[in-house]
Amino acid sequence: xxxxxxxxxxxLVAVRDLDVSQQAWSRLGFVVTPRGEHPQWGTANHCIMxxxxxxxxxxxxxAGERADQLRSFLSAHGEGIAGMxxxxxxxxxxxxxxxxxxxDIGEPRALSRPLRTPEGDVRPQFAVxxxxxxxxxxxxxxxCQHLTPQLLRRPEWLDHPNxxxxxxxxxxxxxxxxxxxxxxxxxxGAGATTATDNTVAVHTGHGLLLLARPDELSQLHPDPAxxxxxxxxxxxALSLAVxxxxxxxxxxxxxxxxxxxxxxxxxxxxxxxxxxxxxxxARA
Numbered sequence: 001x002x003x004x005x006x007x008x009x010x011x012l013v014a015v016r017d018l019d020v021s022q023q024a025w026s027r028l029g030f031v032v033t034p035r036g037e038h039p040q041w042g043t044a045n046h047c048i049m050x051x052x053x054x055x056x057x058x059x060x061x062x063a064g065e066r067a068d069q070l071r072s073f074l075s076a077h078g079e080g081i082a083g084m085x086x087x088x089x090x091x092x093x094x095x096x097x098x099x100x101x102x103x104d105i106g107e108p109r110a111l112s113r114p115l116r117t118p119e120g121d122v123r124p125q126f127a128v129x130x131x132x133x134x135x136x137x138x139x140x141x142x143x144c145q146h147l148t149p150q151l152l153r154r155p156e157w158l159d160h161p162n163x164x165x166x167x168x169x170x171x172x173x174x175x176x177x178x179x180x181x182x183x184x185x186x187x188x189g190a191g192a193t194t195a196t197d198n199t200v201a202v203h204t205g206h207g208l209l210l211l212a213r214p215d216e217l218s219q220l221h222p223d224p225a226x227x228x229x230x231x232x233x234x235x236x237a238l239s240l241a242v243x244x245x246x247x248x249x250x251x252x253x254x255x256x257x258x259x260x261x262x263x264x265x266x267x268x269x270x271x272x273x274x275x276x277x278x279x280x281x282a283r284a
Contacts, residue, residue, distance in 0.1 A: 001089075002189030003097040007206020008167050009087035009144045010047075010054045011238060013275050014073050014080060018059045021079075021275055022046045025057065028274065029162025029251050032057075033152075034116040042067030049157040052206060053087075053167045055238070057275065080276035081235035083140035084170065087206065091127040091145040101186055103134050108145070115151065124151045135187040137180050138172050138211060138233050162251050163242040168282055169208040171220055171237035173229050177211035184209075221278050223260070223268065238277050241284035242267075248281045 015021040022032050025048060033047040042064020048055040060067035060074075073082045088094045091108035098105045108127040115122050125147040146152070174180055177200040181193045184202050192203050198216050202209035212220055214229040221237050229236060242248045245265040252259050252267065260268045267281040 001205055002192070003101075003187060004088045004090045004093045005143065005188060005205060006087040006089060007204040008053055008170070008209075009085040009146075010056050011081055011167065011170065011235075012056050012058050012083045012085070013277065014070050014077075014082040015057050015059045015275050016074055016079060018044055018046060018057060018061070021057045021059070024273065024275065027255055028257060028269065028279075029248075029255065030160050030164065031157050033157055036113050036115045037061075038064075038066070038113050040064065043070060047152070047157075048160075048164075049152060049154075050164065050166045051153070051158055054152070055167070058082075077230055077234070078276050080230075080271075081170070081238065083142070084235070085128075085142055085144040086131070086204065088129070088143040088145050091129045091143055094143050095129055098135060098187075103132065103186070105132060105135075106130060108143075117154070122151050124148050131187070133183075135183050137183050138174050138209070139235055162281070163244060163248045164240045164281065165243065165284055166241045167207045168239040168241040168280075168284070169210055170235055171210045171212065171217065171239075171278075173214040173217055173232045173234045173236055174211045175213065175232045177213065180211060221268070221280070222262070223270065223278060236278055237280065238274075239266075239280040239282050242281045243284055245281055245283055 026032050030048045037044045042062040043058055043066050044061045045056050045058040060070045095105055108129040111126040111128050112123050127145040129143040131141045185192050194201050198219050200211040214232050217229050245267050249267045269279040271278050
């Protein structure tokens with residue numbers, strides 16, 4: 001574990017309308033948490049929680065710098081994955097270690113947000129550290145230290161009818177996957193990346209990042225929606241681990257969700273059903 005980084009903590013999905021997105025992801029068989037607010041950012045969210053990571057649906061709802069950034073992303077790219085958070089055990093240590101490695105990086109900042117629960121409002125606490133392109137050239141990212149993790153892991157939020165268990169991988173379109181290997185090994189540790197003919201796999205410690213050139217994405221995710229990928233860098237696909245893909249497929253069919261499957265049984269849902277994301281359910 002380099003720089004106190006423990007792997008993928010959560011993925012941020014930019015959405016235009018939180019109510020519409022909450023309904024869409026619920027129909028896909030996810031338990032979606034109550035709405036949370038970020039007053040200091042002008043944003044709000046719903047989350048899809050797993051035992052060790054989660055997906056955050058986040059949208060602009062008021063004035064604020066982060067809200068304006070989301071509006072710019074949505075205007076330029078439409079709905080989709082706008083960034084990711086990496087779990088860290090100690091955000092201050094991550095900052096110190098990266099500075100020692102010659103990276104110009106700031107200090108962690110405190111973040112909290114109100115969250116409604118059946119027992120009343122609670123306030124999860126975090127320490128977050130923005131990661132510059134010098135160490136994370138393939139995506140907008142920050143390191144996130146959870147100070148009150150128990151507030152986000154209610155048992156009833158973890159039992160998803162579609163069987164989803166965890167984030168397995170993210171696929172990112174980049175112009176030169178090989179060029180990203182050095183910076184990413186500075187962040188995740190020497191030997192964290194491996195290359196094949198078509199991709200670079202980044203072993204984060206919890207979940208994979210799969211880097212591919214835009215014209216090669218269809219080799220990883222054969223679907224017409226990826227025939228014209230967005231300009232790189234862009235995170236285009238999210239793979240979730242499930243215990244039984246057949247059960248997931250059966251559930252989605254009962255909800256009249258169109259799916260496709262490949263030879264290993266992976267279940268695929270088109271981006272128009274999942275906030276612009278090419279969504280996969282693969283065997284854990």
